[in-house]
Amino acid sequence: MTFELFVFYLFAAIMVFAASRVISVRNPVHAAMYLVLTFFTCAAIWLLLEAEFLAITLVLVYVGAVMVLFLFVVMMLDINVEPLREGFVKYLPVGILVGLIMLVEMVFLITQRYFKAEQFPAPERASAEAMSNTESLGRLLYSDFLFQFEIAAIILLVAIVAAIALTMRRRPETKYQTPSEQISVKKSDRLRVVDMPAEKRN
Amino acid sequence: MDALILTVMTLLKIVAVLVPLILCVAYLTLAERKVIGSMQVRVGPNRVGFKGLGQPFADVFKLMFKEVIVPTNASRFLFLTAPILSLAPAVAAWAVIPFADGWAISDVNAGLLYVLAMTSIGVYGVIIAGWASNSKYAFLGAMRSAAQIVAYEIAMGFALIGVLMMAGSLNLGDIVRAQAGGFFNWYLFPLLPLAVVYFISGVAETNRAPFDVAEGESEIVAGFHVDYSGMAFALFFLAEYANMIMIAALTALLFLGGWMSPIDGVGDGIHWFLIKTASMLFLFLWLRATFPRYRYDQIMRLGWKVFIPVTIVWIAVVGFAIYFEIGPWFSVVRGA
Numbered sequence: 001m002t003f004e005l006f007v008f009y010l011f012a013a014i015m016v017f018a019a020s021r022v023i024s025v026r027n028p029v030h031a032a033m034y035l036v037l038t039f040f041t042c043a044a045i046w047l048l049l050e051a052e053f054l055a056i057t058l059v060l061v062y063v064g065a066v067m068v069l070f071l072f073v074v075m076m077l078d079i080n081v082e083p084l085r086e087g088f089v090k091y092l093p094v095g096i097l098v099g100l101i102m103l104v105e106m107v108f109l110i111t112q113r114y115f116k117a118e119q120f121p122a123p124e125r126a127s128a129e130a131m132s133n134t135e136s137l138g139r140l141l142y143s144d145f146l147f148q149f150e151i152a153a154i155i156l157l158v159a160i161v162a163a164i165a166l167t168m169r170r171r172p173e174t175k176y177q178t179p180s181e182q183i184s185v186k187k188s189d190r191l192r193v194v195d196m197p198a199e200k201r202n
Numbered sequence: 203m204d205a206l207i208l209t210v211m212t213l214l215k216i217v218a219v220l221v222p223l224i225l226c227v228a229y230l231t232l233a234e235r236k237v238i239g240s241m242q243v244r245v246g247p248n249r250v251g252f253k254g255l256g257q258p259f260a261d262v263f264k265l266m267f268k269e270v271i272v273p274t275n276a277s278r279f280l281f282l283t284a285p286i287l288s289l290a291p292a293v294a295a296w297a298v299i300p301f302a303d304g305w306a307i308s309d310v311n312a313g314l315l316y317v318l319a320m321t322s323i324g325v326y327g328v329i330i331a332g333w334a335s336n337s338k339y340a341f342l343g344a345m346r347s348a349a350q351i352v353a354y355e356i357a358m359g360f361a362l363i364g365v366l367m368m369a370g371s372l373n374l375g376d377i378v379r380a381q382a383g384g385f386f387n388w389y390l391f392p393l394l395p396l397a398v399v400y401f402i403s404g405v406a407e408t409n410r411a412p413f414d415v416a417e418g419e420s421e422i423v424a425g426f427h428v429d430y431s432g433m434a435f436a437l438f439f440l441a442e443y444a445n446m447i448m449i450a451a452l453t454a455l456l457f458l459g460g461w462m463s464p465i466d467g468v469g470d471g472i473h474w475f476l477i478k479t480a481s482m483l484f485l486f487l488w489l490r491a492t493f494p495r496y497r498y499d500q501i502m503r504l505g506w507k508v509f510i511p512v513t514i515v516w517i518a519v520v521g522f523a524i525y526f527e528i529g530p531w532f533s534v535v536r537g538a
Contacts, residue, residue, distance in 0.1 A: 060319040063322075
């Protein structure tokens with residue numbers, strides 16, 4: 001066994017363990033932390049595949065931003081685990097069925113004539129000096145796959161607009177601060193000088 | 203045998219970066235107290251050693267011999283891992299920083315991306331610490347920190363896109379080399395709005411004043427690390443200061459020409475990098491002594507409504523200028 005293979009199996013084992021803990025652990029915050037560990041080991045495996053851009057982006061986007069928001073929400077909610085577990089036995093047969101179908105599909109796909117691993121020769125190793133991972137990805141995205149890339153961009157834009165439209169509502173009771181108004185305030189807006197003549201004491 | 207030599211060499215390089223870094227952190231704490239002291243017309247610490255130079259060591263020894271107390275209802279494992287989670291990324295990010303031409307532990311092609319990833323996961327230490335302490339104050343601190351980091355990370359990433367467009371590379375060494383040719387060629391000038399946004403986001407990302415709502419002692423005692431004591435507390439401190447030095451070093455590399463001398467070709471070298479980093483660090487301390495703390499909603503407004511639009515506009519400007527090769531900065535022929 002080469003060192004590379006050893007590292008792969010080590011990370012793969014950690015990843016499978018962490019992924020199974022995500023669904024088996026009781027505390028939601030612990031589950032989220034296991035998901036972080038899963039992402040991390042996945043990034044490590046991608047690094048082994050020399051896909052450094054994807055690996056670092058996975059850590060940056062999923063671990064650095066998405067999971068932070070996840071934790072934010074999970075920590076704020078007081079999730080009662082008991083009702084969630086009640087349906088476990090009831091839904092187990094359906095779950096097993098779905099899992100089995102997916103497994104059969106996958107096995108079918110990789111043992112089939114057209115999709116066998118032998119059909120796809122391993123890509124040649126490009127030297128790191130010739131072109132960096134980021135550069136070649138960028139080139140492909142903006143030339144060969146421009147159309148797909150733009151479709152993805154439009155879908156994302158629609159999702160952003162939809163998310164904002166769904167959550168935005170005017171709440172009159174919320175107090176807003178408008179800095180431009182605060183800055184442009186004049187003395188005459190806030191201060192009223194009252195002229196009062198002195199009164200004689202009785 | 204080659205593998206062994208490589209391992210030993212790498213370990214030696216790591217030690218050569220880590221030991222000065224930790225010393226810098228120790229003396230940065232002293233510098234902070236001295237600088238703020240003099241700004242407020244005080245003396246600052248001057249009892250331990252010559253003019254107070256032994257103060258950092260006194261602090262370290264005190265913290266080392268204090269007991270680490272774990273609160274009764276805390277989640278013990280996460281409570282004790284949180285300081286490590288906050289320190290490890292702060293230290294790991296230093297792996298790709300080029301101190302001078304070719305002086306980096308690892309000269310990675312996607313160096314900038316790596317640094318960004320490492321600085322973004324430092325927030326886990328804070329969140330986990332706040333949650334695991336099982337205390338309201340700590341939890342509020344963690345929540346504030348999470349929201350703040352997510353907001354400022356976007357502005358920070360956008361600010362870096364401008365640098366990437368100018369340099370055409372993610373490699374930190376190449377970015378510095380692209381700024382060769384003296385003071386006038388530093389990215390500080392063509393990317394001035396981005397540089398300002400980057401530095402301020404950096405201050406926010408490291409939870410430093412005036413953005414230190416995560417530990418706002420007037421409202422939530424000490425925020426996420428109220429329940430920490432002894433060495434566990436010291437690790438948070440170490441991570442915060444290592445992150446500060448990191449942001450200062452990155453600003454020096456990305457916008458101030460790293461190890462390049464201000465006058466073209468006159469004595470380039472690590473000393474310039476250190477001088478630039480130190481002046482950026484001074485700015486950190488100066489900010490702390492000058493500004494009152496931002497309110498939480500004002501921080502959010504600044505991040506989302508001011509910084510992100512500014513960076514987006516300036517990225518468009520830079521793209522336009524590069525495409526039409528507008529001089530004096532954008533007409534330089536870049537490596538395709």
